Structure formats: C-alpha cells, structure tokens
Amino acid sequence: MSGGRRQLIRLAGLALVLAAWEAAFRLGLLSPIIFGSPSLIVRAAASDGWTFLLAFRVTMFEIALAILIAWTLGIAFGVVAGSLPVVARISAPVLSALIAVPLVVLYPVLIAWLGLGAASKVVFGVVSGIFPIALNAMVGVQGIDRGYARMAAAMGANRRQIMFQVMAPLALPAIIAGLRLGTALIVIGVVLSEMLGSTDGIGFWISYHRALFNTGQVYLGILLALLVAGLANAALSLIERSYARRTVDQSVM
Amino acid sequence: MTARELIAVEGVDKTYGSGAQAMTALEGVSFSVREGEFITLVGPSGCGKSTLLQILAGLVPASTGRVAIDGAPVTGPSPDKVGVMFQDAWLLPWKTAIENVEFPLALRKVKAAERRQRALPLLELVGLASFAERYPDELSGGMRQRVAIARCLVQEPRVLLMDEPFAALDEQTRTRMGNELLQIWEKSGGTVVFVTHGLTEAIYLADTVFVMGTRPGRIIERIAVPLPRPRTIDMIGSEAFGRLRNRIWHLIAEVRT
Amino acid sequence: MAGWVVRLSPLLFLAALAAVWEATSRSGLADPRLLPPFSDVVRVLAGLLQDERFRGDLAVTLSEIAVAFAIVGPLGLGVGFFLGESLPAYRMFAPALHLLLSIPKSIFLPVFIFAFGIGFLQKVIFAVTLAFFIVVLSGIAAARSVPAGFTTAARSFGATRLQIYLRIYLPAMEPLIIEGLRMGLIFTVTGVLLAEMYGAPRGIGRVIFAWGEMLRMRELFAGVLLVVVATIIGNEILRSIEEFRRARRRGLR
Numbered sequence: 071m072s073g074g075r076r077q078l079i080r081l082a083g084l085a086l087v088l089a090a091w092e093a094a095f096r097l098g099l100l101s102p103i104i105f106g107s108p109s110l111i112v113r114a115a116a117s118d119g120w121t122f123l124l125a126f127r128v129t130m131f132e133i134a135l136a137i138l139i140a141w142t143l144g145i146a147f148g149v150v151a152g153s154l155p156v157v158a159r160i161s162a163p164v165l166s167a168l169i170a171v172p173l174v175v176l177y178p179v180l181i182a183w184l185g186l187g188a189a190s191k192v193v194f195g196v197v198s199g200i201f202p203i204a205l206n207a208m209v210g211v212q213g214i215d216r217g218y219a220r221m222a223a224a225m226g227a228n229r230r231q232i233m234f235q236v237m238a239p240l241a242l243p244a245i246i247a248g249l250r251l252g253t254a255l256i257v258i259g260v261v262l263s264e265m266l267g268s269t270d271g272i273g274f275w276i277s278y279h280r281a282l283f284n285t286g287q288v289y290l291g292i293l294l295a296l297l298v299a300g301l302a303n304a305a306l307s308l309i310e311r312s313y314a315r316r317t318v319d320q321s322v323m
Numbered sequence: 324m325t326a327r328e329l330i331a332v333e334g335v336d337k338t339y340g341s342g343a344q345a346m347t348a349l350e351g352v353s354f355s356v357r358e359g360e361f362i363t364l365v366g367p368s369g370c371g372k373s374t375l376l377q378i379l380a381g382l383v384p385a386s387t388g389r390v391a392i393d394g395a396p397v398t399g400p401s402p403d404k405v406g407v408m409f410q411d412a413w414l415l416p417w418k419t420a421i422e423n424v425e426f427p428l429a430l431r432k433v434k435a436a437e438r439r440q441r442a443l444p445l446l447e448l449v450g451l452a453s454f455a456e457r458y459p460d461e462l463s464g465g466m467r468q469r470v471a472i473a474r475c476l477v478q479e480p481r482v483l484l485m486d487e488p489f490a491a492l493d494e495q496t497r498t499r500m501g502n503e504l505l506q507i508w509e510k511s512g513g514t515v516v517f518v519t520h521g522l523t524e525a526i527y528l529a530d531t532v533f534v535m536g537t538r539p540g541r542i543i544e545r546i547a548v549p550l551p552r553p554r555t556i557d558m559i560g561s562e563a564f565g566r567l568r569n570r571i572w573h574l575i576a577e578v579r580t
Numbered sequence: 581m582a583g584w585v586v587r588l589s590p591l592l593f594l595a596a597l598a599a600v601w602e603a604t605s606r607s608g609l610a611d612p613r614l615l616p617p618f619s620d621v622v623r624v625l626a627g628l629l630q631d632e633r634f635r636g637d638l639a640v641t642l643s644e645i646a647v648a649f650a651i652v653g654p655l656g657l658g659v660g661f662f663l664g665e666s667l668p669a670y671r672m673f674a675p676a677l678h679l680l681l682s683i684p685k686s687i688f689l690p691v692f693i694f695a696f697g698i699g700f701l702q703k704v705i706f707a708v709t710l711a712f713f714i715v716v717l718s719g720i721a722a723a724r725s726v727p728a729g730f731t732t733a734a735r736s737f738g739a740t741r742l743q744i745y746l747r748i749y750l751p752a753m754e755p756l757i758i759e760g761l762r763m764g765l766i767f768t769v770t771g772v773l774l775a776e777m778y779g780a781p782r783g784i785g786r787v788i789f790a791w792g793e794m795l796r797m798r799e800l801f802a803g804v805l806l807v808v809v810a811t812i813i814g815n816e817i818l819r820s821i822e823e824f825r826r827a828r829r830r831g832l833r
Contacts, residue, residue, distance in 0.1 A: 104695040160589045167590035170815030172770040174777060175785070175807045178792025178800055183614055221413035224380055225427040225474075226402035235430070239417055258684040265689070266777055266789070280690035288690050295687050303682070313417075 103285050110286030111293065114279075118287055122275060126294055129260060129271040132188050133298065136195030136256050144200045144252060145245060148207020149238045153219075153229075158212055165205045173198055174262065181267050191263045191271065198259030199252035206248025210241030242313055250306050257299045272298070329514050330356035330379065330482065335388030337374055337540075348374045350539035352388070358481075361508060361515045364533050365525035367575055371540025372518045376486045379516060380407045392482060402427055406475035408485040412467040414459040421446060421455040424473045445473035448507060465496040472507065483508075483515045490519070498556070501528055505554060526567050527554055534571050536578035543574055590812065616798045625802035634787070641784040644700060644772045645765075648707035652768060653761055656712050660719015660760070670720070681713045686771070689778055698779040707771030711764040718760020722753035755826040762818040769811060 088108050094100045095107030102110070115122070151157045177194055184190040214237055222236045238245070264273025272294050279287035337349040348371040356362050364372045377383040378390060381400040390397045392404055400407075414423045424445055425438040433441075446452045449469040459467055468488055475483060489497040501524060508515055519525050525532050529548050536543040548567065550558055558564055585592070598618050604610045605617040628634040663670045663677075689706065696702035726749055750757075776785025788803040 101695075104691060159586050163586065163589050164593045166819075167812050167816060170766050170811045171808050172766075172773050172811060174770060174774045175788060175804055177777070178789050179804060182792050182795055182797060182800065215413075217409065217411055217413050218415075220382060221407075221409065222430075223382055224400050224402065224407035225430060226400050226478075227430050231430055236415065239415070254684065258686060261684075262686055262774065267793075276687075276690055280693060283694070285694065288694075292687050292691075296683065299684055 103283060106285040106289045111289050112286075114284065114286030114290045118275075118279075118290070122272065122287075122290060122294060125270055125272050125275050125291075126298075128188070129264065129273070129295075129298065132191045132260050132264075132271065133195060133257055133302070135188075136192045136199065136260060137253060137302075139192070140196045140199045140203060140252060140256055141249060143196075144203030144248070145207050145238070148204040148245070148248070149211050149233050149241070151204070152208040152211025152241070153233045153237055158208055161208060162205075165201055165208075169201055169205075173259070174266075177263055177266055180263075186267050186269050188271075191260050191268065194263040195256045195260040199254075199256035201252075202255065203245075203248045203252035206251070207238075207241060207245045210244025210248070211237045213244065214240045246306065246310050246313070249309075250303070253302050253306060254299060257295075257302050261295045261298070326358040326360070328355045329358040329360075329393055330516070331389070331391045332375075332379070333389040335375070335378065335385045335390060337371065337378065337383070338386045347539040349378075349385075350541050352540070352542055354533060354542055354545065356514055356516060358514055359512060360530050361505075361517065361528060362531045362533060363517045363519060363525040363529040364535055365519055365522060365571065365575075366535030366540075367537050367578075368520060369540075370535040370537035372520075372535050373486050374540065375535075376407075376484050376516065376518050379482075380405055380484050382407075402480065403478045404480050405482045405484060406478065406480040408468075408471050408475050408483070408488045410487045410490050412459075412471035414467055414470060416459050419456050419458055420451060420462065420470045423459070423470055424477055427474065427478055442473070442477055445476050446470070448476075448510070449473045449503070463496075464492050465500055468492065468500060469503070472504070476507075476511065481513060483513055485515065485517045487519055488517075489524070490521075497524070502554075502556075504528070505552075509553065522568050522571050523559060526550075526564060526571070527559060532567075532571065534574050536575070543578060546571065590816065594809075594812070614797060616801060620798055621801040621805055624798045625806055628799070628802055628806075637782050637784050637787045640700070640782040641772060641776065644703045644707065644776075644783065645768055648704045648711070648768045648772060649765055651704070652708045652711045652715055652764055655708075656715025656764060657719040657722075657757060657760065660716040660721075661723045663716065664720035664723025677713065677716065681717070685710055685713075686774060689775060692775070693779060698781065703772050703775045703780065703783070706775045707768045710771035711767035714767055715760050715764040718756060718763060722756035722760060723749075725756055726752045755822055758818065758822040758825060762815065762822065765818070766811075766815065773807070 091105070092108050095102060095105065095109070151161045173194075176197065177190070180190040180193055184193060211233075218236055218240060219232050222232045227236070261271075261273040261276075264271035265277045266273075268274040268277075272291050276288055276291035276295070279291065332355065333353050335349055335352040336347065339346045339348060352371075352375060364375065366372050374383065378385050379392070379397065381397045392401075395404075414420075415426065418426065421439070421442055424442040428438045428441060443452065443455065446455055449472055451466060451469055451473070454462065454466065459470075462470065471488070489500050492500065504515075505528060517525075517528055526548055532546045532548060533542050534544045534546060535541065546567065550561075550563065601615070602618040605612050605615045663673060688709075692702055692706045692709075696705055772783075773785040776783035777789040780786040784803060784807065788800060788807070791797075791800040791803060
C-alpha cells in the first residue's frame with residue numbers, strides 16, 4: 071500500500087472518529103461535560119482562541135528555554151561523565167536512583183522560590199527532562215570503542231577536543247534517543263506545572279476553564295498541548311534524519 | 324655517512340599494577356633507530372610490542388627508562404614529529420576520506436584551504452584521490468588503512484609508528500599494502516617502526532628486525548636484513564630469506580619454552 | 581574504584597546533598613526562610629509523622645497507590661502477556677498501543693476530574709491510566725523473552741498448559757516482570773501525587789502543595805523529603821530484588 075493511500079485512509083479514519091464523536095454528543099449518548107465534542111472545541115476556539123494563542127506563545131517560550139538549558143547541560147554532563155570512567159561509575163547508579171523520584175513533588179518548592187511566573191515553569195521543565203538526556207549521553211559515550219579516543223590522542227587532540235569532536239558525535243544516536251525522551255518530559259513538565267500553578271500559558275487556561283466546566287476550552291487547550299508535544303517530536307525526527315549520514319556503525323572503522 | 328640516531332630507547336620497563344598483582348609488560352628494553360631506517364618489531368602475542376609502540380608514541384608512560392625522539396624526551400603525543408597507525412583505522416564515520424585526512428590539521432585549527440592543499444596530495448600518494456569524497460563505510464578495509472596512512476603523514480612527521488596495521492586484512496591485500504608502504508616510505512623518506520607478529524612481513528619490510536620475547540617482554544635479538552631494495556615478492560622464496568625466517572622462528576620458539 | 585563506593589553512591593550523594601543543604605542554610609548563604617536547615621526539616625518531619633492528621637493524609641495516599649498498583653500490575657501484565665504471545669493480537673493492537681504511549685496522558689487530568697470528581701476513585705483511575713501502558717510494554721517484553729525451546733521441551737514431557745505457565749513461563753519472565761512492576765509503581769506514585777496536588781480533599785500531594793502556597797517552608801520541605809526518600813528507597817529495594825533474581829537466572833540464557 072503506497073504512502074499516499076495510507077495517509078488517505080488515516081485521514082478518513084480521523085474524519086470518521088470526529089463524526090462519531092459529534093454524533094454521540096448530539097444524540098446525548100455521552101456526557102457532554104466529560105467528553106465534549108468537536109463543535110464545542112470549535113466554539114471555544116471562536117470565543118477564546120486569541121487568549122489560547124497568546125498562551126501558546128508563552129508556553130512555547132518556556133519550553134524553548136527549558137530545552138535550551140536541559141539539552142546543553144544534559145549533553146555536556148553526559149559526555150564529560152561518560153569520558154571519565156570514574157565519574158561515570160559513580161553517576162550511573164545515582165542517576166538511575168533519582169529517576170524514581172516523582173519530580174512533581176518538587177514543584178511547590180519552585181513556586182515558593184520563583185513565584186508563579188515563567189521561571190518556575192522553565193526550571194521545572196529542565197529538571198523533568200535533564201535526567202534521561204544526561205544518562206543517555208553518558209551511556210552513549212561509554213559505549214564507544216576506546217580506539218577512537220586513542221587515535222585522536224595520537225593525533226595530538228586535547229581532552230576537550232576528544233570529548234566533543236570525537237566522542238560526542240560518535241555517541242549521537244544514543245544522545246538523540248535521550249533528547250527524544252527528555253524533550254517529551256520537558257513539554258509535559260512545563261504544561262503540567264502551568265496547570266498546577268501559573269499566571270499564563272496553555273496549562274493555566276486549561277485549569278481555568280476546568281474550574282468553570284468549560285469542556286470545549288479544556289479540550290482545546292489539551293489539543294494545543296498535544297500539538298506542542300507533536301511539534302517537538304517532529305523537530306527531533308528532523309534532527310535525527312539530518313544526522314543519519316553521520317550515524318555510527320561500530321563495525322565501521 | 325651514517326645517519327644520525329633518531330629514536331633512542333634506554334632501559335625501559337613497563338609495569339602495570341603494584342605489589343602482588345604487578346604485571347611486567349616490558350623489561351630492560353634498549354635500542355636505537357637511525358634516521359631513515361625501516362625497522363620491525365616482531366614477537367609472539369603478549370610480548371609487549373604494542374605497549375612498546377604506545378610508549379614511543381607518547382600514549383603510555385614508561386615506568387622507568389628513557390625514550391627520546393630527535394633528542395627530545397617523549398612526554399606525550401607529538402603528532403608533528405610522530406605519526407601513529409593502529410590495526411583499525413578508526414576513521415570518523417561522519418567525515419569523508421579527505422576530511423578524515425584533514426582531521427589532525429583541523430584539530431590544530433589550520434584553515435580549510437590549507438588543509439585541503441596538504442591533504443589531497445597525500446590521498447593521491449596512497450592512490451585514493453578519486454575517493455576523496457567517499458565515506459568510510461563505502462571503502463574497503465585496505466582502502467581505510469590507506470586513508471589512515473595518509474592521515475598519519477599529513478603533519479609531515481619524521482617518524483611513523485605502526486601497530487600491526489595490516490593484521491585485519493586478507494593476505495593478498497596485506498602483501499599489496501606492504502609493497503605500497505615501502506614505496507611511500509622510499510618516496511617520502513622518514514623513519515618507520517612497524518610492529519607485527521608475522522615473520523615474513525617483518526623480514527620483508529625491514530632493514531632491521533628486532534625480535535621480542537615474552538614474559539617479560541624484552542628484546543632478544545637484533546637482526547639486520549641484508550636483502551637489497553627495492554624488495555620483490557620472489558625474495559620471499561630465496562634461501563637467504565628462508566634462513567632469516569628460521570633463525571627468528573627458533574629464537575621465538577626457544578623463549579616460549 | 582572500590583566496589584562499595586559505587587554501590588552506595590546514591591546514598592553518599594544524598595548524604596553529601598544533606599550536608600551541603602545544612603551548611604548553606606545555617607551559614608546564611610541561602611535565606612533560611614526560603615531554605616530551612618536540614619536538621620530543622622528532619623525535626624519537623626519527625627513531628628509530622630506523629631501527627632494524626634498528617635498520618636491520615638499519608639494513609640490516604642498510600643491506599644490510593646496500593647489500590648492503583650494492585651489493579652494496574654496484574655491487568656497490565658495480563659494484557660502484556662497476551663499481546664506478547666499472540667502475534668496476530670499484537671499486530672492488531674500495536675499501533676493503538678504506541679499511539680497511546682506517545683500521548684502524554686497526564687494532560688487529560690482535567691477530563692478525569694470531570695468524569696470522576698476529585699476523590700479516591702479519580703486518583704486511582706488516573707494513576708492506573710498513567711501506569712498501564714508501561715506495564716503492558718514490559719509484559720510484552722517479558723512474554724517475548726522466554727525462549728521457545730522451553731515450552732517445546734516441557735510439552736514433550738507432557739506438561740499441561742497451566743503447568744507450563746506457572747512453572748516455566750512465570751519464573752523465566754520474573755526479572756522482566758519485576759522491572760515492569762517497578763516502572764509501573766513509579767508511574768503510579770507519580771500519578772497519585774500529581775492528581776492529589778491538582779485537586780483533592782486529603783492526601784500527601786495536596787498537603788504538600790498547600791504548604792507551598794502558604795509558604796510554610798519547613799513543613800513543605802519535610803513533606804518533599806519524605807516523598808523523595810521513600811521513593812528512592814522503595815525503588816532501590818525493588819532494583820536489588822530485580823538484580824538478585826536476574827543474577828540467579830544467568831544460567832538460563
């Protein structure tokens with residue numbers, strides 16, 4: 071089955087689902103408060119669309135900032151830790167232990183320290199996503215054959231050059247896997263923190279309308295949040311593909 | 324006129340670990356290599372020949388003793404004086420052949436135009452100029468090693484250290500690469516220290532063969548190879564070659580028992 | 581590096597963290613009103629653990645976690661085993677599974693509130709939903725990990741289906757089952773705490789969030805400390821069990 075036909079079938083399926091959803095709403099088959107309907111969402115967009123769009127911008131800004139910080143710190147730490155065997159051996163159990171902590175419990179502390187503005191969201195986003203990024207980068211670098219580092223040393227590369235011009239690119243597939251997971255967690259983290267306590271952003275407006283039982287607006291907000299998550303994932307796929315040429319097949323030497 | 328001494332090794336020991344678990348890889352290794360010589364280090368596995376090469380390359384420090392290249396003691400890698408090659412080329416998979424050759428220069432922040440200018444002739448030298456834009460996964464094992472040779476030479480070192488560079492190749496390619504290496508060496512001058520565990524290869528390539536023994540690793544004997552240059556394949560079948568080969572074989576066999 | 585240092589590195593890390601915490605707070609480097617000293621927090625926590633109301637909240641949270649886990653564990657594993665063993669079933673449901681896995685389900689928290697209110701039931705259902713898919717995935721992996729040769733051998737000496745299941749499949753899958761349950765528990769705890777923080781009459785999550793809003797920092801940190809320590813310890817215990825059982829199985833592969 072060609073890709074075009076598959077796309078068409080998927081769209082048809084989506085249209086079918088939407089139609090059934092709307093029908094269920096009209097016929098009163100499902101509780102309108104819980105399930106809403108496509109028409110409710112459209113109506114919500116008409117009345118509150120502008121607010122949500124502005125909120126979208128705020129959320130994107132927070133996510134972008136969190137991504138910038140988490141990617142940089144996470145990759146840097148992971149690459150450095152992975153290159154220094156002593157650090158790696160200590161960090162691995164620590165990082166794996168910390169993954170068990172429900173990070174959401176740290177959020178009230180961030181609100182108390184940084185207020186309800188963007189700062190607490192960005193920090194929470196960074197904390198949510200940085201562990202898988204660092205862990206994957208570290209494991210990725212550890213898995214590289216030491217021969218590459220030795221070759222670079224023989225050519226006169228210094229420590230920093232070996233880490234970032236040889237090891238990091240070789241570890242790229244692992245790093246990107248970590249970025250994928252970490253970025254998803256960052257997006258969720260930012261939106262959730264907005265839902266829990268904020269002054270603006272998609273999550274804030276979702277919570278606001280939830281309190282008013284405006285199901286249409288709530289679903290609109292959720293849709294936008296899913297859109298953001300989807301965009302982030304797509305961006306990562308793009309990055310992955312543009313670096314496909316430079317992937318490491320460890321058997322190629 | 325005898326060439327001057329370029330590589331001087333005196334009383335080198337290398338021990339790993341300490342106390343009861345100490346492992347002596349090398350003991351009392353002393354030899355010298357004159358400028359322009361092609362010498363080979365041959366011995367059974369575990370005789371420390373790779374360790375010795377890494378000490379010469381400045382990648383591993385000697386436990387005791389002195390190592391000097393061109394008068395200066397070896398404290399770390401000096402890629403402008405010493406070029407190193409290993410059994411695996413370790414080409415960076417995301418760089419093309421020419422970019423791999425340029426890599427040492429890029430590390431030194433040499434500008435792109437100059438890098439290309441210095442790297443391209445070397446790829447021509449190893450016969451891979453038409454493969455300059457190919458990636459390592461498009462090249463055969465022998466070709467990758469040739470790129471590695473070019474990369475070795477790009478900083479114009481006086482000394483080439485090679486640790487069993489052709490061991491992973493099939494026999495025909497190995498022989499061909501050996502001949503090509505000799506041609507490159509004769510054309511560009513320079514001094515070569517070549518490690519191998521193949522007796523034929525060791526004799527065929529070298530002016531002098533250093534035979535190493537194991538447990539502990541040390542130099543048992545220094546054997547001059549009186550065969551004329553340029554070397555040809557049929558020399559391998561000659562009586563003189565056979566005698567040399569037997570002699571080395573016995574030396575190694577005796578040590579092992 | 582000494583083996584014991586590596587094994588205990590999470591503990592050492594936390595101990596070092598506590599030391600730094602105490603020092604920064606007591607020395608005034610950090611504002612002690614925003615970062616109360618570690619010793620004070622521990623004292624407050626000890627007091628809280630004896631407070632009836634706090635223990636009530638703790639009981640609510642623990643029971644929510646227990647009930648949710650009791651549901652999602654067997655349910656998720658059951659579905660996972662089924663999908664793992666039956667290729668046609670897997671092929672049918674895999675796309676839906678992966679789609680649902682990739683959607684951040686916590687964003688739908690408001691919908692859960694619409695549907696189930698903010699009581700005990702909602703927390704349990706939400707946590708089950710969050711954890712379900714991870715457990716299913718682990719179940720699939722576990723079912724697939726059993727080498728086919730085992731069942732053939734067993735059937736050749738007349739074992740019944742049930743016997744095969746209990747005496748071969750289950751023991752063979754044990755490490756992966758434990759790992760799946762461990763991941764499920766992490767998600768369950770996160771789900772319960774998140775839902776409580778968002779809106780609940782009782783529960784540790786709600787209590788911690790309220791303390792944050794009231795800027796009662798010592799109680800806030802006491803609650804956070806309790807959650808962090810409890811989750812890390814719980815996870816490490818489960819991980820040791822998992823590793824222990826895995827090591828005993830080394831002969832099987």
